[in-house]
Amino acid sequence: MRVIGLAGWSGAGKTTLLAKVIPRLIARGIRVSTIKHAHHGFDVDQPGKDSHTHRAAGATEVLVSSANRWALVHELRGATELRLPALLQKLGPVDLVIVEGFKRETHPKLEVHRAAVGKPLLHPDDRHIVAVASDRPLPAARVPVVDLDDVDAVADIMLAHARPLQAVLTDAESV
Numbered sequence: 001m002r003v004i005g006l007a008g009w010s011g012a013g014k015t016t017l018l019a020k021v022i023p024r025l026i027a028r029g030i031r032v033s034t035i036k037h038a039h040h041g042f043d044v045d046q047p048g049k050d051s052h053t054h055r056a057a058g059a060t061e062v063l064v065s066s067a068n069r070w071a072l073v074h075e076l077r078g079a080t081e082l083r084l085p086a087l088l089q090k091l092g093p094v095d096l097v098i099v100e101g102f103k104r105e106t107h108p109k110l111e112v113h114r115a116a117v118g119k120p121l122l123h124p125d126d127r128h129i130v131a132v133a134s135d136r137p138l139p140a141a142r143v144p145v146v147d148l149d150d151v152d153a154v155a156d157i158m159l160a161h162a163r164p165l166q167a168v169l170t171d172a173e174s175v
Contacts, residue, residue, distance in 0.1 A: 002096050002162035003088065007103035007129065008112035009119040013148065014100050017112055017133065020151045021158065022098070028155070031094040035087055037101030044073055085172040088165060096162055106171045108161045113138070114148065130161040 006014045018034065025032050045051040045064070054062045055075055063072045084105045091097060099107060103122060111122050113134040123129040124142050131144040133154050138145045146153040163171075 001088075001091070001093055001165040003099065003107050003165055003168045004096065004158045004162035005099035005102060005105070005107050005109035005128075006112055007101070007109040007122055007126070008114075009117050009122075011117045012112045012114045012119075014112045017148065017151075017154065018098060018100060021155050024151055024155045025096065025159075030096050030159075033091050033094045033097050035084070035091070035097060035099045035102070037099075044071060083172070085169050088168065096159070097165070098158070107168045108163050110154065110158055110161070112148065131157045133157075 006018060008014050015036075022032050022034075043052070045055065045062070051062045051064045051073065055073060059075070060077065061072060061074045063070060084099065084102045084107065088097060088099075099105075099109075103109065103126070106128055108130045109126070109128050111126075111129045111132045113121055113132055115134075115136045121132065121138070121141075123132055129143060131146065132138060132141055133146050133148045135148045144157060146157055148154075
């Protein structure tokens with residue numbers, strides 16, 4: 001497994017870009033999984049559903065399974081939020097894991113930058129940013145810059161800079 005991240009400010013278009021790049025990667029024969037960081041509490045099950053009732057009753061983990069998919073919800077119940085390395089180790093094997101968010105972690109990241117958001121670049125302050133996808137030219141950038149709408153170029157950059165899982169885990173241990 002190899003790991004690459006997408007980082008950027010809220011509203012820059014990370015999820016929109018991922019929705020476009022994942023099918024391009026799959027068309028190349030690459031099996032893809034994603035990890036998404038949420039800044040707030042979230043629910044994947046809905047009130048009134050049995051899985052929600054189990055979790056609300058105090059279950060630490062609730063696994064829901066059907067002929068089409070399965071999902072495991074683990075309630076932290078006050079425990080510390082898991083860091084990216086621990087989450088990466090919970091995934092089944094694939095060719096590429098794309099991490100959305102976790103911009104303070106040490107994995108390689110493609111920065112998604114949209115001028116209209118009005119926020120500064122994360123690059124060059126984050127040495128783990130390997131390239132930037134932007135809606136405007138960035139002549140002062142010290143890493144490759146690709147057009148935000150050039151999905152194939154974004155996919156190429158992601159594949160070129162993804163690091164093996166073990167290397168990402170080793171880097172995280174040294175922090």
